[in-house]
Amino acid sequence: MTYSGSNYRGSASVPPAGGGGGGGARVAAAATGGGPTRRGLIGSGVGLVASIAATGGGLAVWSTANDTNTDLDRAFDLEGLPEENRPEPDRALNLLIIGSDAREDSEEGDARSDTTIVMHVNEAGSEAYGISIPRDLYxxxxxxxxxxxxPEYTGDNAKFNAAYAWGAVPLTVLTLEDLTGVRIDHVVEIDFAGLVQVVDALGGVTMNIEAADADEYWDENGVTSIHGEHRYFEVGPNQLNGEEALDYVRQRKQWARGDFARMQHQQELIKAIMDSALSAGVLTDQDRLTSFIDSTSDAVKVDTEFNVVSTAINLMSMRSDDLVFMTAPNLGTGEQGGESVVVYAEDLDNPGDSNPEAVSLWEALREDDVAAWVAANPEAAGQGEEE
Structure with missing residues (x-):
């Protein structure tokens, strides 16, 4: 078995603070009131809303942003998880971003986590790292x-996205914390409909389409969707609406890298969404800004303690090159119980024996020293690839 990461280093355009600014990632007042806590957000739909709101200026925009913060669907109570099994908090921010495959016609328990990214922001609020977790990671x-x-299924080994199917966000958080030893501070979830809503509110996004290279789907000129209307995407930059962007980032069989290609494209979509906010003039036009906030505030779910506005203010100094994407180090694809899986370690009880890169990455998150890990593991962090 060989290592297969197909990692990608991307950047998400985060606007600078108006008139400078700084501050760390630790301040994010609890939504329910009281003093500031140590938590924040970058790199998700809610982060985008918050960042735009904080830089737009004007009393009307500020009021809209605060209303949005109040009205967000606060579906997850992380404080209610069994504390005895959770890692200790640290002084950095570890945010869990979940893209679920739930649809309006989905029955309860049918949805799975189609996208999972751990977003780590260092204590100073100057660096951010998005780590994609393969949904088939064993x-x-x-x-x-x-x-x-x-108790039939939990307490055993399975594909990572089974945690969401069996226990939704709470079990996903517990699974990640057990795997990494890293405390998850906040959660943002967006489903398919919400993603479409965010992209359309921005007037679309520009994505650089990758040509299909898997044997059965080879096409040097583009890629054909295997879903729904079987859209055709020409290779190179394409302007996509919400449905088209969702369709593209759901594909995986058309590339030899499979799910690793899909994770890369999902990371690229985050960059495209934030770039689109800048190019569409959302930051400079109060009417567009207010309309965007109004139209996307119901597209996401967050945890009970997350404060969008104060978080955005504390992360405004972060720039596009401060966000690095990668994929959790793994041993490539394999088979377990007749199923194709992404192998995390040959021995899950001792992953350091066969996957020391992953073990050292999680340690770097806990120690808030991911920059040093990236420098020591440039290939695993995607630093050797073209952007």
Whole structure:
């Protein structure tokens, strides 16, 4: 088995603070009131809303942003998770971004986590790292009394996205924390409909389409969707609406890298969304800004303690080159119980023996020293690839 990461280093355009600014990633007042906490956000739909709101200026915009913060769907209570099994908080921010495959006609328990990114922002608020977790990564799923199939399935090894199917966001958080030893501070979830809504509110995004290179789908001129209307995407830069962008980033079979290609394209979409906010003039036009905030505030779900506005203010000094994307180091694809999986380690009880890169990455997150890890592991962090 060989290592297969297909990592990608991208950048998400984060506007500078008006008139300078700085501050760390630690301040984010709890949504329910009281003094500031140490948590924040960057690199998601909510982060985009917050960043735009904070830089737009004007009393009307500020009022709209605060209303948005109040009205967000606060569906996740991380404080209610069993504390005895959770890692200790650290002084950096670790945000879990989930893109679920839930649709309006989905039945409860049918949805899975189609996209999972751990966004780590250092304590100074000057660097951010997005680490994609393969949905087929073979990991340990902890016991969780509120899981749909408890106790039959939890407390055993399975594909990572089974955690979402069995226990939704809470079990996903517990699974990630068990895998990494890293405390998840906040959660942002967006489903398919929400993603379409965000992209369309910006008037579309520009994405650089990758030509299909898998044997059965080879096409040097573009790629054909295997879903729905079977759209054709020509290679190179394309302007996409919400449905088209969603369609493209859901594809995987058309590339030899499979799900790793899909994760790369999802990372690229985050960059495209934030770039589109700049090019569409959302930051400079109060009417567009207010319209965007109004039209996207119901596109996401967050945890009960997350404060959008104060977080944005504290991250305004972060620039595009400060965000680095990568994929969790793994041992490539393999087979387990007749299923194709992404192998995290040959021995899940001792992953350092066969996957020391992953173990050292999680340690770097815990120690808030990811920059040093990237410097020591440039290939794993995608630093050797063209952007």
């Amino acid at each position: 990991v340990f799923i902890p016991e969780y009394a509120d899981a749909q199939y408890y």
